[in-house]
Amino acid sequence: MYTLGMMRPQTPLASLTAWASSTAWSPLAAVASLAALASLTGCPAPAVTYAPSFGSIQTAIFNVSCSTRSCHGSPSFKAGLNLEEGSAYDDLVGVVPETVSARNRGMKLVDPGNPDNSFLVLKLAGPLQPDDGGLMPQRNAALPAQAVAAIREWIKQGALK
Template sequence: MRVSLLVSALILLAAPPVVRAARSKCDLVVNAEGIAEKPEHSKSCTDGDSACDTGQGADGICQYHVSLCFKTAAKGACAREEIEGMSVTAGPGLEGLVGAMTRFKTNLTADSCTEPVDVQVKTRGKRIGRTVLKEQGPGKRERYTFVCRPAHKVGGVGGTTFAKDIQKKIFDTTCATEFCHGTGAASGGLDLSDGAAYANLVGVLATNEAAKAANLQRVLPNDPADSFLLLKLEGTLAAGQGVPMPLVGGPLPASAIDTIRR
């Protein structure tokens, strides 16, 4: 038995160490005509808004004019090998960005951006439409959400309020309990009790390290698709960004999630 244990120990010592891919120093920046650079991971336009929709007016489609740029944290040029190690996967309507990325990598020059291309995001009738571009590189994964708001959709829907419809009907009964996110528990440092929830959610950076690295806020104002809270409730988290919520009792009903999304 001792010989067997000794042999096992020697094998473990002789095994080569596991080497994790170094996180790339090169960042992908999505530039969309008529839209501010921040927030970096979300682009939002209203159907028919000529400042950002380059299509044919209010036709149920937001047409973005987009280029992909590659920069270091110091806004310098990325190394060729880092760009070559990056790839993008397009959601519906964003396929043109994959082609632009492929052409850019095939003939790398001193330019730091791809050629601009038109991509389209459709509304869902009277509801907001969205699609996602996913980027993968050495040691990192990012997602960029494109949102299209219907031309007639302004502000809340049907008188929905945070206090009445979200805090009282959803948070107080399923989240702000003594075992999860109540005043005395505050799991993950998040207190969702009445009077504390709003300030702890809106515009607050997520504490999960992977989510923080992706610059995700718990609730990004006017952009539920790129809000960490909605990603957790819908179970669409990226690797390392934690587990879906709620932990007990099963997922929230779709109607409750839709209320929070508004």
């Protein structure tokens, strides 16, 4: 990066220092600056913890990876499934899937106490049968193994709200 009137490269830290000396500091500016500096220095983002509770799963998984406009959020609700906050639990727990192959095997989207009979787990981690459709999420990277493990454990514990 070059600055006006200078032909020497300016490092990100030098840019931040120059900006800081010309700007009145506020708490928000300080936080933003530290966040920018952390990203420039390659500091890793804080690790996400996935708790096996519905509230945690809704916040850390469904809200982030599933309930988008093009998937299981308004207005599309793919496969008739609404994973938005306030609707996801009732649309999942004890509900028979629309997918005929899963329905014919007696599966539920979430079968409390039985993650191996929960179509949600199969859609996230496999193994799927040919007529089950593809793994989810389709447009994003696969969920971390810890996220799927939290969902399995929540279901195993009875899928409580």
